Amino acid sequence: MKMKTKILISGNEAMAEGAIQAGCRFYAGYPITPQNELTAYMAKNMPACGGEFIQAESELAAINMVYGASAAGARAMTSSSSPGISLKQEGISYIAGALLPAVIVNIMRGGPGLGNIWPAQSDYFQATRGGGHGDYRTIVLAPSSVQEAYDFMPLAFDLADKYLMPAMILADGMLGQMMEPLVVVRRPSAPSEVEGSSVVRGRNTEDEIRTTKKWALTGCKGRPANVVKSFFMKEGALEIANLKAQKKYRAVENKEQRWEGLFLDDAKIILVAYGSMSRIAKSVVVQLRQEGKKAGLIRPVTLWPFPRKIFEQLSRKKKRPAFFVTEMSYGQMVEDVKLALECRCKVDFFGRSGGGVPTEGEIIKKVRLL
Amino acid sequence: MARITIDKEKCKGCFLCVAFCPKGLIKKSDKLNKRGANPAEFHETDACLGCAMCAVICPDCCIEVYK
Amino acid sequence: MNKVFSHPKSLRNIATHYCAGCGHGIAHRLIAETVDELGIREKVIAVAPVGCAVIAYEYWDFDCSEAAHGRALAVATAIKRVRPDNIVFTYQGDGDLAAIGTNETIHAANRGENLTVIFINNAIYGMTGGQMAPTTLLKQKTATTPNGREASFHGYPLKISEMLALLAGVKYVERVSFFSPQQVIKAKQAIKQAFLNQINNTGFSLVEILSPCPTYWGKSSKESLDWIRDVMTKEFPLGRIK
Structure with missing residues (x-):
């Protein structure tokens, strides 16, 4: 049985803990207020779980690191706040185009431009319309409490994995900074999954990744080479890829409405x-x-x-x-x-x-x- | 004794092999290949050293060398 | 007679989309030969750039990821961190590595990521139609420097390899070229060294290759190689930088 415990924690930290609980083993981020507690929590806790934490040189680098980690089969995420999320849009478009699962947290602040660090909900259009270039969508979950901030992380990862698309947690500075009691599952401090070098740094073992994420870049041992890409040069190929994606988006619209x-x-x-x-x-x-x-x-x-x-x-x-x-x-x-x-x-x-x-x-x- | 083979359909006719063959044994073919290039052509003689300079410089990996 | 030079297994036996005399084909082959010789085909993960080599994954027969323009080293960093036992390399042009991706390049190098970087410097943007690259030489005419690159207006050719060599995290930097078969053989040795470094956990290794672009240099294939030898190497001296 899972051990449950009640703690007082901020929304930002709850999301980080929720992600780790969900098996996220790769985080890359760049400092921006009001989401810095999430990054700091990851820096502190990710290594103990056998995961990777990278403070990237920019939001662009961070989202593209998430792209790489996800392509390699890990559950990967990044977080930022509005101006940083604008920078990440290129990468989110590539993630959507390459059919990779990934989770992005946006702790919204005031805009446009540098705006300010107060809470806002002005990134709704950007989040729900795709945000970057091309015909794509991201699943967007909006928690309203610290408990939900935590609970939605595994949901976001599961949906991203299920539909092979980016999922975004859209919250604001108020929820990110707010502290509330949270019921958490106590996690083991040193999971056995990192023992042995042949085991990938993720929730899944190498064998699991090779069977459940057949598209992942693991090295082409025993199978044809895999390619992760969003570029379709042959005539008609991109249209076919886009139609497939649209079919998937319609399925998400039918099955995943929550209120x-x-x-x-x-x-x-x-x-x-x-x-x-x-x-x-x-x-x-x-x-x-x-x-x-x-x-x-x-x-x-x-x-x-x-x-x-x-x-x-x-x-x-x-x-x-x-x-x-x-x-x-x-x-x-x-x-x-x-x-x-x-x-x-x-x-x-x-x-x-x-x-x-x-x-x-x-x-x-x-x-x-x- | 050595010789080379040239994949005439892959050849784009850059003729770097022609430029670097120390014995001048590779020439431009008169015939067009399917891609519309005059490919390089090996003039088989005993003079080929099998030095593989042609294959090393070939950007299209068209040449194999036998010795 | 025995076959003494054959097509590498890691390179698919299909015609590439590159122009006649383009250096990408040589670079692709040298990497494939190296991968075969080191027996790492099943462990290699390549990261392809945006530029002429964007579909390098069509030619190499091993796992490959495409990256957004300039972001190859961010993508490669993550792949290697997630999979330290795999051999991860990026293949990037001058625009990708030294213009739009300068930030990612410098910081991956400075973190000392245990990666191999193959950097193709042909002093021009090929895929988009021959525009000025960060490495375009002074006086070199391009689509966006119709009267030639002028230092006072366009700045100087960027020596990113020398810049990277200053960083403590960088372990190996060598500049090679394709201007003759002998130079190609030297380039192969450098590429092999850069892969061996990763296998031995040495750290960040980069090989810069001065590579021909006959189409946008407006030269024949052979003239292009001569231009590398006579002009390009004056600005970008060959040899081990670090």
């Missing part, structure tokens, strides 16, 4: 928020309920695939609810809400960004005006 709903059965006004913002929205909903108003909440957990199904379902009710989207941005997720509702319901929005966080009071005021 949390609150008071949806009789709600007349449904607040929509994700991540840290959903906690504030939840307080608003509870307060409105106390006042006798039929408020509800949808908290998208996967931002891509966006949980369209629940919106479609609610918008086809006889008495259609109205929606109120609130974000730490000037309106990004609200576009997905509108797309999902296809003009069947009224959608209002309130957002602040650049360091400002919508408060309960501000949101309630706006909702009352509806």
Whole structure:
């Protein structure tokens, strides 16, 4: 039985521990606030687990190291904050194109440009639309608590492995810095998996990698040579590769939509928020309920695939609810809400960004005006 | 006694082998190959030293040497 | 009669996409010969660049990863760290290694990653149509230096090998060339040394090869080799740098 224990820990550190628990054995990152605790945690804890930690010379190098480690069969990740994630987009596009699993954590801060180090949710478009060049998507998970930050790491790695694509944890500086109690599985301090030089530094043994990741670069012993690439020069070859990828993305959209709903059965006004913002929205909903108003909440957990199904379902009710989207941005997720509702319901929005966080009071005021 | 073989279809006609054959035994062929190049051609004689200079400089790995 | 020079096993017997007289074909073959001679084909993982050699993986018959332009040494660093028992090398052109990838190059070298780097210096961007490279010589005409490279305007040819040799993490740097069969044989020895260094855990090893690009130099194959001998080696002297 796994030993569980409760600790007080920041969101950033919880993600690092969650990744290690998930079998991540390669981390490369470059310092940027407000995610530095994640990198420091990896530097301290990765070697003890037989993993590799590299402080890269840039975000570009870090994401390309993740590409290399993943190509070699390891569970690999990087983390950064908004400006750094912009730099990583080239590598994320290559990872998507080369069909490699990888996990990227974005602890969002204010932008554009250097912006500031306060929490924001302004990278939603970048995260959910692919971000880099080309027709691709990344799976995007949005935790709203330190516990979820930890729990979503194994989920992100599993989804990345299952669909052979990058998965992103999209959180903000508030969640990264916030400390909360966390139930963790105590991990053995010196796993046996690193004994012997023939064993790869990862969760899986060499034999497991050779059977479960047949595409991985392990040396071509006993099989034809493997190539990891995203370049398709022959006429029509790229189109075929892209169509295959699109088919996969449609499958992800069908199977992996995740959300949390609150008071949806009789709600007349449904607040929509994700991540840290959903906690504030939840307080608003509870307060409105106390006042006798039929408020509800949808908290998208996967931002891509966006949980369209629940919106479609609610918008086809006889008495259609109205929606109120609130974000730490000037309106990004609200576009997905509108797309999902296809003009069947009224959608209002309130957002602040650049360091400002919508408060309960501000949101309630706006909702009352509806 | 030595000789070389030239893969005429792979040859692109750069003629570096021609330039470096110490005995001048390689020449440009009159015939075009499928890629539209006049490949290099070995004029078989007893003079070939089997020094492999042609093969060493060949950028397309078209030449094999027998001795 | 015995075959005394044959096609290496690690090189697929297919025609390459390179222009006639291009040095990439020689470099590919020397690497394949080295891999065969050291018996490491089943352990080798190559990292191909962006540039003319982007599809080197079509020609080598061993595991290979493509890397984004300039990022080969970041990719190779991770592969080697994850798989220290494999033999990992990058194959990079002058634009890849010494312009867009300078940062990755310098820091992988400075970390002393136990990697082998084969650096093809042909003083030009071949794949994109003959633009100025960091290693383009002064007065050399390219698509983007139509009147020749001028120091006051374009800067000087970048001697990245000499720069890298200054770093403590770098164990072996040698500059070789392809201007004659004898030089090709020397180049092969350097390549072999760079692989042996990795096998012996010596650390970061780099071989710079002065390699011809007849198409964008506007020269015949032989004239290109003569230009390397007479002009290029004046700016980029041959021999062991470290």
